[in-house]
Amino acid sequence: MSVTKAQRDNYQQLVKKHRPARTIVKNTIRAFIVGGLICEIGQVIQTLFIRYGHFKPTEAGNPTVAVLIFLSAVLTACGVYDRFAQWAGAGSAVPVTGFANTITSAAMEHRSEGWIAGVGGNMFKIAGPVIVFGVVSAFFVALIRYIVTHL
């Protein structure tokens, strides 16, 4: 039995009617709180680097990012981060820990295909676009800034 277009449209409308609108609000609040907390942890680490590691406030961001990436890689290796990410959505994906998670989980997932083609070849499968578009846009932004300031 084939499904007519009218039936399909009818079904789509039905789906739309029953899709809970509240999930968007809930998702956003959840992302806000989780993302805020991850940044808060970052702020604590950064403050420790400034106070005890004698980093300048402007330079403490880099070691902080490295520590967060380390923590994210450990949690991903234990299988914790991915389960957490399913619940937290963008709250765990947007911070740099999410970037590290995509690299770590891609490396782990493709380990069975070997070190070169598997781990090496797939590590940046998900994180690649971020680097490509980041670098290309940064190139043009920096070029424009340079030209504007040196005219």
Next chain:
Amino acid sequence: MPTWSTFVWAFLVGGGICAIGQLLLDFSKLTPGHVMAMLVVAGAILDGIGVYDPLVKLAGAGASVPITSFGNALVHGALQEAHLHGLVGIITGIFEVTSAGISAAIVFGFLAAAVAKPKG
């Protein structure tokens, strides 16, 4: 030196950027890859017009931990080198500041693959 207000702003700004990311995911139906790329480009542009630095000063890790800061750091490295060595510095300096993030992610990701097996 970060003060108590930095901690408050870190939560609000960091959470806010993540909330924007979630709204983009939910409303536009774009893939996470698209949204992340958009946020990085946004970070680069915001730094280009001089908005991101004040945000980092205000919110500390709230602005430097989300992925938008990756775009910001790429522009920073490029301009820093360009001021020293001229136009070629944009290419030689683009990864200067982001080295920590990328090399840490590669090294720790590699080690994780060496010691752990994916679950499920």
